[in-house]
Amino acid sequence: MRNPRLVLGAGASILAAFAGILLFSIGLAHLLAAGPGEVTGWVQAIGSIFAVVAGFGVAAYQVQKQREDVREEMRERARAAHKLAFQAYRLIGERLATALSRKDRKSGPASGAGQFDLKGYRTTEMVAAMREFDTGRPPTPLIESFVELRTRVFAINERISQLYEREDSQSPEDRVAAKALRYGKLESSVRVYARAGESYTALDAAARDHFGIESLGCAVPPAIATYGAPTEDAAPE
Incomplete structure (x- = not known):
């Protein structure tokens, strides 16, 4: 246009x-x-x-x-905010899906080990990058969605980290039981993730419509999309 x-x-x-x-x-x-x-x-x-x-x-x-020149500067700022938002939303989805994995609940004694630690570090770094990103940099059409997404991603990441820390601080026997309960304790995080998706969708549309930036779609991981659905290996009530 x-x-x-x-x-x-x-x-x-x-x-x-x-x-x-x-x-x-x-x-x-x-x-x-x-x-x-x-x-x-x-x-x-x-x-x-x-x-x-x-x-x-x-x-x-x-x-x-x-x-x-002003228009191009605004476009570059919008592109930076858009890419950062996409990475943060994608990574928090991956970490939440990993935390919800029923295989994870049956895995070894350390709930935060290996791939779980790696996903946690990457997500935490991305959250920190969003928090350090000057809110005056995103153009006006993107500010509200960017701030909302940042807040929701931070909340989900903190919740997952807290659960992992509590599990790892327990004895091996108690840890197994705590991991079995983790799935239910993440219900609020799943709801917040859905709201985060709304924020990202709004930001992605604004970046496309106002600045001609190519949309970056991010699918909801299956573990989150099917949360709450009954399965054969579901933990007993």
Whole structure:
């Protein structure tokens, strides 16, 4: 979609050029019809007209260039916020899905070991990056969704980390029982994740509609999408 201001600026430049050519033609016609004594005056008049037209054209170009520079800066800021939001939403989904995994509940004694620690570190780093990202940088259409997503991703990540820490602080026997209860304790996190998805969807649409940034879709992991559905290996009530 073209910028209306740039179109108007280009139109003004074309009109200015047309006016200059028209004035030059009129002046040339008078010059050819005039006597030798009037030539100098006509040359000065035509030169003044061209100077005015040239000055107008330069000013119009500078204004247009400044507007385009501002627009490009806003687009880059929007692109940075969009990419950061996408990565944060994707990583928190992966970590929450891992925490909900029923295989994880039956795995070894350390609930935060291996791949779980890795996902936790990556997600925590991304959350920190979102918190350090200046909220004045995202353009206005993205600010509200960005802040909402950041808050929800942080809440989910903190909840998962707390559960892992509590499980790891218990004895091996108690840890197995605690892990079996983790699935139910993450119900609120699943709800918050759904709201985070709404925030990301709004941000993604705003980045696309206002700045022409390509959408980045992020599918909900199966473990989250099917949360609460009865399964054969579900823990007894």
